[in-house]
Amino acid sequence: MNSTIILTLDAGGTNFNFSAIQNGSRVGDILSLPAHADNLDKCLDTLKKGFRHLMDESNKKPAAISFAFPGPADYRNGVIGDLPNLPAFSGGIPLGPILEEEFQIPVFIHNDGNLFACGESKAGFLPWVNHKLEEQGNPKRYNNLIGITVGTGFGTGIVVNGKLLEGDNNASSETWKMRNKRHPYSFLEDTLSIHGLKRMYAEQIAMDPAKAPEPFEIYRIAKGEAEGIEQAAREAFLRYGEVLGDAISTMINIIDGVVVIGGGVAGAYPLFSGAMLDQFNSSYDLLNGKRTSRLVQKMYDLERDWSLKQFLQDDMREIELPSGTKKVRFEENKKLAVGLSRLGTSEAITLGAYYSAISRL
Secondary structure, three states, X not given: OOOOEEEEEEEOOXXXXXXXEEOOEEEEEEXXXXXXXXXXXXXXXXXXXXXXXHXXXXXXXXXXXXXXXXXOEEHHHXXXXXXXXXXXXXXXXXXXXXXXXXXXXXXXXXXXXXXXXXXXXXXXXXXXXHHHHHHXXXXXXXXXXXXXXXXXXXXXXXXXXXXXXXXXXXXXXXXXXXXXXXXXXXXXXXXXXXXXXXXXXXXXXXXXXXXXXXXXXHHHHHOOOOOOOHHHHHHHHHHHHHHHHHXXXXXXXXXXXXXXXXXXXXXXXHHHXXXXXXXXXXXXXXXXXXXEEOOOOEEEEOOOHHHHHHHHOOOEEEEEOOOOOOEEEEEOOOEEEEEEOOOOHXXXXXXXXXXXXXXXX
């Protein structure tokens, strides 16, 4: 048990929500204060006031401050760039050093995709998968995870053998810059974003994308729960899933880890997951006329009971040495899985901030 206290923050454009974490759980109440997004002095004062309140309420001195903040940013050095939702931050603001000077403790700032992956790897999807395998008596264990957030835009975090993959410039996992399958001249976020979903719905019915309904309303239209063109709404999510599945397939070929999906659009998983899985299970047509699978591994959707059952089966086989002296167990099938956040996106990011700080202290 780790008694270290880490202070963290959920930074929205309207409010800042402050909390303290100890032993992987919140200590005390969440403090919510207005962000003052358009006034730098007031915004910084809010940050100082919020963290100071948590320190005064704590029964021991916190060891660090750790939180996610929007980019662009030099996260390693704590410098925040121009932020559309927080216009007070423009021209480069050394937020980390400002808070370190104020509180005299380390300050760690990250992007939310990295912290989502960290939280799910330590306390969410990854331990849940391994616990399920243990319950079934399957000795296989997973150590690598790709965390995907789908919402306003597209975010990714990658954990390899328990460690967050950050890169030399603290700019790994910037997968939103990957090529878009449906529009090869553009990048992923032209499809995997709020504006992408609105455009894909609107372009099918000759509607101005600016007048298209919001993604949740498109989801309701697709489910037959709201007025609109149901087929166009369903097709929008199928196109979304196709591009998402193509992008994740490329990541899997490099990382070889389980995939967890969170974010606001994850609620529409039943509508886009089929097209996503089709990409995982697709094939390449080779120049010699033959075909080969897109992935070395077989992907299993853990949100479907039958697929979860197959994934949990122990497929290890035994082969005897020619000498007959012993048998060796080996994996006949390479398995990976995809599923939804077990913590909820916000909670995963909060816990990711905690566990990331603990690992760096």
